Amino acid sequence: MSPLRAYGPILLLGAALASMPFFAASNTLLNAMVLALVIALAAQGWNILGGYGGQFSFGHAAFFGMGAYGTALLQTRFGVNAYAAFAAAVALGSAAGLAIGYLSFRSGLRGSYFALVTLAFAEVFRILANAWPFTGGAAGVLIKLDVRAETFQFASRAVYFWIALGLVVAVMLINRSVERSRFGAWLVAIRENEDAAKALGVDTFSVKLKAITLSAAITAISGAFYAQYFLFLDANIAFGPWISVEALLAPIIGGLGTVFGPVIGALGLHFVAEITRAVAGRVPGIDLALYGTLLVVMVAFARDGIIGLLTKARARLFGSRA
């Protein structure tokens, strides 16, 4: 694949989305878009490890929460500059990924065992953050409102939208370059058949460690951005199961192990969720019921997600490109 064909569509999609605030600038819509992009980022992180590497995590909230709490606490407790806090929080999230990866992959955890261990870590973090005074306990953390570019706070929602979009596009470009690298080839090989990968000289432990570290860093970016946007978080938001679920649902629905899958999945999910809310009103739990239904439908009829359906449709229209 030529670089143009590899990276061109990503930049095109980015440019198209970037023009949105010029046509539809309602705060409600921008707010929904920012939230969808935050989910997209978390999902892009999950997709590195789960989609490409086949290591399904049920606990990416652990990394999202590290990013969110890191950013918030460094500013509120230590007066660190917002941008520096953001960077440090991402480093913290990836360190958490490295640590959890080291512990679980070293002991050879795979499949549902790995999934459960990640879930357990996220839950432990949630319970600790909820109890510990340093993290604000059950009351959570409020970042002081101080709307200035220096504090990473903006009056216009469009600015947040563009920043979130920029991050999502940057991660798509990173994903594409991973796909085109030796690391990416090894990661996918591990997903497809770990023993065969080992026989071909793949150091599966180190590749998985790198993958979870990168994966955690990206999801931590999502959490850090979330905190910076809403200026408030508590344990149930930052380390809650909701984000673990959304982070894995979006790639499954959009297309596992693809560049566009997590983004299309996240945007699609939120579009559907908004429509349901408009039609059905605010029925408690309706989102989860809807997500559950969508998941069952996708798993039963479209294992390769929306991207898989699109690829198939294109092959049918234009003849198989093999």
Added chain:
Amino acid sequence: MSADAILSVEHASKRFGGLLAVDDASLVARRGRITGLIGPNGAGKTTLFAMISGFIVPTAGRIMFEGADVGGLPPHRRAVAGIARTFQIVQPFAGLSVRDNIAVGAHLRRSARAEALAKADEVAALVGLGDMLHRPASDLTVSGRKRLELARALATDPKLLLLDEVLAGLNPSEVRDVVPVIHAIRDAGVTIVMVEHVMQAVMSLCEDIYVLAQGRIIAAGAPREVTRDPKVVEAYLGHGAAARIAAREEAARG
């Protein structure tokens, strides 16, 4: 260990619970040659290969490769050292194209994607998968999957190639296609150890043969000698078979 031995297995044993799958087996693979490992089903051939490639840790014994004890190395480090294996039960990366499958092997000594893909194309052509490059591995026939196993291993540029029944399940004309490929690999300087049941191929390819039965090496030598060895005939055909055959030949002659 003789000077031209690239691999020597020294008194290797492997116990699975109450079963001694490999029992004090020793063998030597000479550099640049094709060594055959034959024996009835369940003899321990695959287990022995798994010990050489690092997938199974021996209960006892040493694995020497190029003069160094590699017994403590994990599988990927042995691949780096130059030991490649195929799996008797094929292990394709089913969701990937034939080309991407082979490229994983090629990446071992090539970090650039373009170089790995070029190597994959070259190896695919060598094993006769040249026109399947863009097909998913799951589309391949039995013979295609065996070739893919061979291609991936070969793409790692091994010094020693362990082939576990790559001809099994192939029809005679497919066997005739693959045998020259194995010859070509050897001629390119790769030492080969092969487990094989297709005797015609074993006889035409192997210079040295070891016979494993119930975990023990019961015979070793040139193909002609080994197949005439009464112990070997009995291992394959059952107790007393050698005597019966000799008697029958006697009767036919007499």
